[in-house]
Amino acid sequence: MTLYGSVLDLIGNTPLVDITALSPNPDARILIKLEGQNPSGSVKDRIALSMIEQAESDRRLSPGQTLIEPTSGNTGIGMAMVCKLKGYHLTVVLPSNVSPERRQLLEVWGAEIIESPGSEGSNGAVKMARDLAADHPEWAFLYQYANPANPKAHYQGTGPEIWRDCPEITHFVAGLGTSGTLLGCGRYLKEHNPDVKILAVEPPAGEMVDGLRNLDDGYIPPIFIDSGGAELLDGKKIVRPRESIEWTRRLTEVGIFAGISSGAALAGAAKCAESIDRGTIVVVAADGGWKYLSTGAWTDDLDVVEKRAKETIYF
Amino acid sequence: MSVTVHLPTVLRSHAGGAKDVTADGATVGEVLTALASEYPGLSGQVINGDGTLHKFVNVYVNDDDVRYMSALDTPVTDSDEVSILPAVAGGAVGSSRSLPT
Numbered sequence: 001m002t003l004y005g006s007v008l009d010l011i012g013n014t015p016l017v018d019i020t021a022l023s024p025n026p027d028a029r030i031l032i033k034l035e036g037q038n039p040s041g042s043v044k045d046r047i048a049l050s051m052i053e054q055a056e057s058d059r060r061l062s063p064g065q066t067l068i069e070p071t072s073g074n075t076g077i078g079m080a081m082v083c084k085l086k087g088y089h090l091t092v093v094l095p096s097n098v099s100p101e102r103r104q105l106l107e108v109w110g111a112e113i114i115e116s117p118g119s120e121g122s123n124g125a126v127k128m129a130r131d132l133a134a135d136h137p138e139w140a141f142l143y144q145y146a147n148p149a150n151p152k153a154h155y156q157g158t159g160p161e162i163w164r165d166c167p168e169i170t171h172f173v174a175g176l177g178t179s180g181t182l183l184g185c186g187r188y189l190k191e192h193n194p195d196v197k198i199l200a201v202e203p204p205a206g207e208m209v210d211g212l213r214n215l216d217d218g219y220i221p222p223i224f225i226d227s228g229g230a231e232l233l234d235g236k237k238i239v240r241p242r243e244s245i246e247w248t249r250r251l252t253e254v255g256i257f258a259g260i261s262s263g264a265a266l267a268g269a270a271k272c273a274e275s276i277d278r279g280t281i282v283v284v285a286a287d288g289g290w291k292y293l294s295t296g297a298w299t300d301d302l303d304v305v306e307k308r309a310k311e312t313i314y315f
Numbered sequence: 316m317s318v319t320v321h322l323p324t325v326l327r328s329h330a331g332g333a334k335d336v337t338a339d340g341a342t343v344g345e346v347l348t349a350l351a352s353e354y355p356g357l358s359g360q361v362i363n364g365d366g367t368l369h370k371f372v373n374v375y376v377n378d379d380d381v382r383y384m385s386a387l388d389t390p391v392t393d394s395d396e397v398s399i400l401p402a403v404a405g406g407a408v409g410s411s412r413s414l415p416t
Contacts, residue, residue, distance in 0.1 A: 070404075122404035145404065202373075202380075214325055215360060218371025218402040236373075236380035238398070271378065 008085060011038055011045045012157045016165045016282070019254045022266070028273035029280045031166055032251075032266070033158070036258060036288030040081040040109075041074075043158075043286045047180055048078030050153035051142040052086065060140055063087055067140045070129035072122050073102035074287055075144050075178075080109030091139070093129040095121055101291040123219055145178050146222035154184025162282055163192050170279035173269045174286075175261050176200045176236070179224040181284055186232045200236040201268035203244060203261065241309040243267040245297055248289070252298065259287040260297055260309075318346050318391050321398040329356030343374060344387030346397055361399060362387070371402045 004010060014037045020029045035043035055061045066089045069079055076092035083090040090111040094103065097118030106113055114132070116124040126145065133141035144150050162169060162185060172189055174181045179200075186198035224230075247270065248263025256262075262285035269283040289298070297305050317337050322330055330336055331354075338353065340346035344362070351358040361372050366387070368374060374381045375398045381389045391397065 126404045215369060215371050215401055219404045220370065220402050221404070230382065233383060235383045237378045238375055238380075238400070239378070 006085070007039045008049060008082065011049050013161060014038065016162065017254075017256070019251070019256070021254055022250055022270070023273045023281075024270050025273045025276070025278075027278035028276055030266075030269050030273060031280065031282045032256065032258075032262075033162065033282060033284050034256070034258070035284060035286050036262075038078075040078045041105075041287055041290065042078060042259075043181060043284065044074040044078040045081070046078075046153040046157055047144060047147075047150045047178075048075060048082045050156075051144065051147050051149040052079065052082050052088070054147075054149035054152075055140060055142055061088065064089065065140055066091060066136075066138070067142060068093065068129055068133055068136070069142060069144065070116075070122070070125035071144070072125065073098050073106075073291070076111060077102065077105045077109065079142075080106055080111035083111070084109050088140075091132075093125045093132065095125050099291055100294055105291065123217070126219065144180070146226075148223065148226070150178060150180035151184035151187070151223055151227055154181050155188050156184075158284075159185040159188025163189060166280060166282055167192075168280045169193070169196055169282050171197045171199060171269075171272050171276070171281040172283075173199045173201060173265055173272060173281060174284040175265050176202045177261075177286075178221050179227075179229050181286075183223060183227045183229055183232060185284075187227070190232070197234040198232055199268060199272060200233050201239050201265050202236060203239055203241065203264045237268050237271060239264040239267045242302065242306045245302065245305055245309065249298055251285075256285065257289040258285040259289055259292055260295075261286050316341050316391065316393055318393070319396050320346060320350060321396065323399055323401050325401060326357060326360060326399065329360065330354045341390060342385075342387065343376060343381050343389045343391060343397060346391060347374070347387070373400045373402055374398070375400065 014034050016031050016033050019032050023030045038045035068091045070093045080090045092111050093114045093116050095118050096115045116128045172185055182200050189196045244260050244264035244267060247266040248260050251258050265283050269281045272281055317339050320336050320338055338346045338349040340349050347361050361369055363369055376389055376391055376395050
């Protein structure tokens with residue numbers, strides 16, 4: 001065992017586990033990267049630390065300063081933990097309909113929560129945080145959707161780890177979200193092997209909660225546009241809530257208790273496995289299952305869970 | 316070739332409130348153009364005047380985003396389902412009422 005000086009040193013270097021037993025094609029290996037092993041419990045620890053340390057080195061943060069961030073949970077939890085250790089105050093704008101564990105974890109780390117309307121989903125949280133940041137120029141707004149330190153954390157961390165552990169990778173699959181994971185890992189992997197395919201999985205936003213009055217209210221993360229995301233990606237698939245929950249449950253067959261977005265990503269990886277003759281697919285499990293126990297995702301009737309999924313933010 | 320098209324909530328008022336409609340065409344572009352001529356309110360909402368996809372619209376044939384296939388030239392057949400979804404911020408909610416389940 002190694003002795004660590006700080007919990008922040010535990011961020012990254014997550015394990016990659018062979019779960020080909022779940023692959024619909026035995027010649028298509030599937031390996032899953034367990035980001036739930038990060039100290040606050042998700043892949044977002046990487047960007048929380050990267051964005052805050054970048055802002056420190058740019059002298060955009062001073063001791064005790066307040067940061068504001070729109071988040072559906074994991075980024076806020078990671079940032080709240082890092083802020084607690086570094087002496088900053090964090091205010092998060094959180095849609096009102098996230099799972100209760102997320103809200104409680106934010107409170108554990110001392111974050112202040114401002115609710116945005118659940119019916120507006122993440123779009124509503126982004127808009128409210130931008131408005132608040134404009135009204136409070138004294139707050140630091142690191143803004144994960146537009147911060148180059150987000151994909152950089154994956155270009156310098158997640159991507160090299162995957163290449164180190166699995167240079168035979170042929171396909172990389174991850175959820176879209178802010179697009180930081182796909183952009184950073186995708187760029188690194190393609191630089192080392194241009195033939196690696198980069199595939200995004202998108203759980204569709206619910207129509208009752210997408211916050212749109214018309215299509216011009218839509219949103220594309222600025223980092224996706226600035227980093228040439230459309231040119232980098234080789235494909236994008238939608239995965240429905242029922243498939244996401246089914247694959248989240250199937251992960252337990254190989255001893256992995258992961259969050260529902262991990263099931264969505266794995267559903268995408270399984271579709272990829274069916275479409276190729278042979279290859280090695282690496283898929284990202286963004287977090288563990290703990291924060292979703294209250295949803296009954298593993299234990300309740302699938303129809304009931306699917307219906308409930310229409311009202312709660314799972315990702 | 317008649318293809319089922321799933322409309323997002325924001326566009327349904329232009330199609331008499333319908334959630335699913337059908338339109339003819341051998342490619343995604345032909346299907347969407349046929350749709351806009353049947354429901355003139357949809358004109359310019361999905362395909363821009365210059366013939367490209369609206370930037371805040373994602374169009375899927377079955378599970379796949381057509382931007383990463385042949386865009387509006389992506390072929391469709393009778394058994395395919397086309398879904399139009401708005402582009403929104405990540406951290407999605409687990410609902411998919413606009414999609415076949």
